[in-house]
Amino acid sequence: MISSVMISCDARTIIREQTLKDLSETDWDWPIKLIIDKDYISSTEYHQMDSRQRQTITSLEAIKAALSLDSEYIVFMEDDLIFNKFIKHNILNWMPIKNEILNFGSLYTPNNNRCSIKDGKNWYIADCLKLYGSQFFIMSRLSAQWSVDHWDTIEGMQDIKLTRLARGKPIYYYDPSLVQHRETPSVWGGISHKADNFDEYWKHPI
Numbered sequence: 001m002i003s004s005v006m007i008s009c010d011a012r013t014i015i016r017e018q019t020l021k022d023l024s025e026t027d028w029d030w031p032i033k034l035i036i037d038k039d040y041i042s043s044t045e046y047h048q049m050d051s052r053q054r055q056t057i058t059s060l061e062a063i064k065a066a067l068s069l070d071s072e073y074i075v076f077m078e079d080d081l082i083f084n085k086f087i088k089h090n091i092l093n094w095m096p097i098k099n100e101i102l103n104f105g106s107l108y109t110p111n112n113n114r115c116s117i118k119d120g121k122n123w124y125i126a127d128c129l130k131l132y133g134s135q136f137f138i139m140s141r142l143s144a145q146w147s148v149d150h151w152d153t154i155e156g157m158q159d160i161k162l163t164r165l166a167r168g169k170p171i172y173y174y175d176p177s178l179v180q181h182r183e184t185p186s187v188w189g190g191i192s193h194k195a196d197n198f199d200e201y202w203k204h205p206i
Contacts, residue, residue, distance in 0.1 A: 001030075001071060001072050001073065002030050002071055002072070002073045002074070002075055002091075002138075003030075003031075003033070003066045003069035003070075003071035003073075003074055003075070004030050004031065004032040004033065004066070004074075004075040004076075004077065005032065005033050005034075005035050005062040005063070005065055005066045005074070005075070005076055005077070006019075006020075006032050006033070006034055006035065006062075006077050006078070006079055007035050007037070007055065007058045007059055007062050007076075007077075007078060007079065008034060008035070008036055008037070008078075008079040009036060009037045009038065009054070009055075009058075010036070010038065012079050012080070015079060015080050015182060015184050016034075016079040016080075018182070019079050019080060019081050019082075019182070020032075022081070022082055022083055023081075023083050023087075025085070026083050026084065026085050026086065026087050026088070027085070027086055027087065027088045027089055028083070028087050028088045029088065030075075030088070032077075033062075033065055033066070033069075035058055035061055035062040035065060036058075037054045037055065037057070037058040040057065040058055040061040041054060041057060041058070052157055055157060055158065056157050056158055056161070059076070059134070059157075059158035059161075059162075060148065060151050060158070062076060063076060063144050063147060063148055064148055066144065067141065067144055067145060067148065071141070072140070072141065073097070073102065073138055073139065073140060073141070074138070074139050074140075074141065074144045075136070075137070075138050076134065076136075076137045076138075076139070076158075076162070077135065077136045077137075077179075078134060078135050078136070080135075080181060080182040080184050081108075081135060081136065081179045081180065081181065081182060082179065082180040082181075082182060082198075082200070083178065083179055083180075083200075084178040084179065084198075084199065084200055084201070084202060085200060085201055086201075086202070086203045086204070087107075087178050087179075089203060089204060090174070090178055090202070090203065090204045091107075091138070091178075093204040093205075093206060094122065094123065094172075094174060094204065095120060095121065095122070095123055096123060096170075096172045101170075102138065102139075102140060102172060103139065103140050103142070103143045103166060103169040103170065103171075104137070104138075104139045104140070104143045104162070104163070104166035104169065104171050104172070105137070105138050105139070105171060105172035105173060105174070106126075106131075106133075106135075106136060106137050106138070106171070106172075106173050106174065107135075107136040107138065107173075107174045107177060107178040107179050108133060108135040108136045108174075108177050108178070108179045108180075108181070108195055109173055109174075109175070109177050109195050109196070109197060110132065110133040110135070110181065110193035110194070110195060111193045111194065111195075111196065113130065113131070113132070113133075114126070114173075115127040115130035115131065116173075118170075119175075122174065122175055122176075122204060123172050123173065123174060123175060124172070124173050124175055125170045125171060125172060125173075126171045126172075126173050128163045128164055128166060128167040128171050129164070129167075131159070131163040131171070132159050132160070132163075133159055133181075133193060134157075134158050134159035134162060135179055135181055136178075136179045137162060139162075139166070143165075143166055143169075146165060147161065147162055147165045147166075150165055151165075153165075175197065176195075176197040176198060176199040176202055177195035177197050177198040177199070178198075178199075178202075179195070179198070180194060180195050180198040180200075181193060181194050181195065
């Protein structure tokens, strides 16, 4: 049902291992494909790029890799997260997934940046032009393919590209956040942010 990819780099090995360990202690049992930046960029180009460029290219390669797998939905995640213990249960029982209407969504709201244009039970629809942070996205295959095909039409890193390319259809955010951003320095100098509404033990009623 879900194919998952995680972007990372050699400098993040320790934090990535902590994140994967934390995920293994939840009910998540879908496989995850690790996408390490240096494996997708030539050594010459790698040293000519800054970390923002490398991360953006790696993100595109991650989505391509996820599309090569047979699944209804694609999860794109970063490598510095803490997870809700019932994350799989909560995804499967989330209204946009159960009703098969999800085009694009997120399980993480940074710094209470709710920017809601419509609210529901354990979800809200966000204003795509105010979104940032690509900690944990979930998208349909159609949305993922559209993003790959139109990647270069939007300026910015992967969080800006993916959310802006998803405009035109509702972008659903989980409420409460099911992932938390670990306190670790950004490899590209981004601002620090966390979810104000993260709940590690919340379980969606059936």
